[in-house]
Amino acid sequence: MNSYRIPEIAKQYTEYDMIQIHTDLPDFPELRSRLLYAFLNGNTKLSPSSELYTLATSLVQLGLDTHDMVTASNEIKEKKAARSRQLKVLAGDYFSSRFYHLLSQAGQIEMIKQLSNAICEVNRLKMNVYTKMKQFKLTAEDYIHQTVEIKSQLFLSFSEFMADVYDHAWPEVLRSYTKCEVIFEEIFRAESAANFHGSWGFWHILQHGTKEERKQLNLDEADQAKVRTLLHKYNISSQLYQMLDQHVKQLQASIRQLDSDKLISELFHIGEPILRFAVKQPQVLEEI
Structure with a gap:
């Protein structure tokens, strides 16, 4: 088909x-x-x-x-x-x-x-x-x-x-697109304090935050206002946008190295929503 x-x-x-x-x-x-x-x-x-x-x-x-x-x-x-x-x-x-x-x-x-x-x-x-x-x-x-x-x-x-x-194109392309998909989802999670627990931002702050901040994250009911403050302090959204931009550029370069022009065209079409989103990044970063 x-x-x-x-x-x-x-x-x-x-x-x-x-x-x-x-x-x-x-x-x-x-x-x-x-x-x-x-x-x-x-x-x-x-x-x-x-x-x-x-x-x-x-x-x-x-x-x-x-x-x-x-x-x-x-x-x-x-x-x-x-x-x-x-x-x-x-x-x-x-x-x-x-x-x-x-x-x-x-x-x-x-x-x-x-x-x-x-x-x-x-x-x-x-x-x-x-x-x-x-x-x-x-x-x-x-x-x-x-x-x-x-x-x-x-x-x-x-x-x-x-x-x-x-050859090895399938695993590489699959993992690369999936990583873009994961980062894309994490960007939206970072916009909501309610979805913060267990996200990339959660683990980043747990890894780099102060003892008091880590203690705050480990509470069963974390204060959402404090969570939003931590998200802003550690530039979680900005870091995720930068990660997406960097990985999208790497993915585009990898796709262009494939032998099939038809497959290259189809892969760019499949990833268009994420690629289009990444293009808007500079404007978004200015607003953060």
Whole structure:
């Protein structure tokens, strides 16, 4: 298939009334999905299955992301919140089950094995990060790196299949785009004190802040006014904009080195929203 229509196909699994009425879902992994589809279509051996592989992988990712939204505590008394939590668990399980069903129907047993191994690796990485977070041993740099690895892992499972055509281009491009995606999301998190805990800014201040500031961050209910003061003091938004600008320039240079003009054009088109956002950075930085 030449036309990318994965989100439309996925709607038959995601747009159930029960889910839409009683809970919310994470964003569809649009950027990574489009990247995978573009690379698969450029491989003559894999292109006939590009739509199937991309759909299955995106549904697994959506299932994992949905489970990540489930609150840690099961002691929810309010009926609406409890139902939302239960539906997130069920929806995540359902999306993951669709991956098995789609690939098994197509006789793609080897691909089921590849993605299943990738799911195990995602969970291993998450547990390592969770342990470091609980011990407050995570640096801001490590937070970005680990988040990129977790978000990339399912899609990286295709690296072996693409090596004969793209060599090491697929893992490099995937990780680079995913890093842009992560920094992009962190910029918006930095604009809200309510979403600050566990963000890049949180780990940066925990790493570089004073003893009193670190103590303030470790409180169960951090004072949002003080959080905003810390965000401003440490120029969190400004640093993130600079990181995005630097990485976008590196990504653009890497893409231009690819052999396929068609793929280069498609990759720039896929990353256009982030690239367009990065272009506006100088104006934003002046306002910070």
